[in-house]
Amino acid sequence: MNNKLLLQDLTDQLAEAGKIKKKDAEEFLRAFFKVSEDALFEDGIVKINGLGTLKLVLVDARKSVNVSTGEEFEIREHYKVSFIPDADLKTLVNQPYAHLEPVELDGGTENNAAPVEKKTVAVKEKTPKNVDGNEKHTNPKKNKRSTFAWILFFLLIVILGVWSWISNDKKRKDNALKTNEIELIDSLEADATLQQDLAALEQESDTTLNSTSDDSLEAVIQSVAQETGVAKPTATKADQNQVATKQVTPVAKPTVTPLKQTTSEAKQATTVAKTTTSAVKPATPPAKTTIVAKTTTASVKTTTPAVPTEYIATVVLKPGDRLNLLALKYYGDKIFWVYIYQANKSVIPKPDNVPAGITIRIPKPDPKLIDPKNQALVAKAKALQLQYIGAQ
């Protein structure tokens, strides 16, 4: 880096690389530069393959100012040597900065992030909608009578259960509590609409039963209402029976506190259940929003199978790598990047902006498709390029 080499160094290198005597190498180089210079002055231009073009260009006359005296004077028109490096030399010299590309400054990077943001927004919007829909769905009037009858039936069973359970020992109570919990949680995962119906009915039953003078009964009913109102357990009606009996029996006994614990636990369970359902629901609904539909179609598009071929290399993309540069490296022409893209469609979302870090495979060049000298194949690749870039 930053070494100043002289003709001597070049001579040594040439002698080594060309396997000739140093004397010959020096002679050759001197002749080379001499001839180049002569040609430059003779023709005004000299082209050296692999290096570039030296050219004498005319600089127009211009006015300038003498810095020390402030006097104006004219610089006469003159020639100067301009050097235009070959494309190969250009890319070779600029290798350290080859990965950099012009960046648009005024918010040009929004395009990439936009689809992802839209998706999350869609999910966020959806979840509250679902919850609202469930809560609004309460029209218990139709089922009032039948369910009221059911509630009375429960009460009967409850009372019977109370009596039978009084005679049982405490161990059995504990067991019942545990199973009760499990069944509660199980029932929580059932349909949401049924939940609301039941809750509303229980409220009704509360009011009607308040008129009855039986204190113990009322307490039992309230506890049932509490339990079911909070936890909203639903399932088949037979299940409800079981739940109700098992829930209420401990209430009649002095052990009320454990029941409260279970209710609080049931609350937690409901919240968990709610969150899980709300978490699951946005993922499952049949593509209602256009965004979801779009993403699915996009994924379908990108996963079209590539033609299975042999691969000559695998490349882990660095930031700034481009498909056309890879094509230039492996196939000899930038235009054949389309075939690299074809072989790696599954990992490349956008061909004109490949993400860094992904691994792509370079397919073995098919002479029927890839030949930089065949104009027909180049035209074909160009058509493909138009198709891929145009589709974006």
Place this chain on the structure above:
Amino acid sequence: MKNKELVQKIQQTVPTTGNRASELLDLTSALIARILADGDSLAIQGFGTFEVKKKEERVSVNPSTGTRWMIPPKYVASFKAGTTMKEKIKNYTVHEQ
């Protein structure tokens, strides 16, 4: 002058390596290119200096759309004529006039 003519001229000038002039010329170009790619400069007495210049990054404005673009820095190969060559260019200018 094209590369072909250059090769012919060199062949005429140096008979010893003349038959390999084309090959050696390509080799020389490649060597100079590698020297420049390494970031070194090559000064040839009586001819000039091949060196690498760094162009700093800059902000460019698309005149038609008004969008601003950050153009990244880059390395550019350049050639500077030596003193003797400059003198010759001066004479060349005079000669032309």
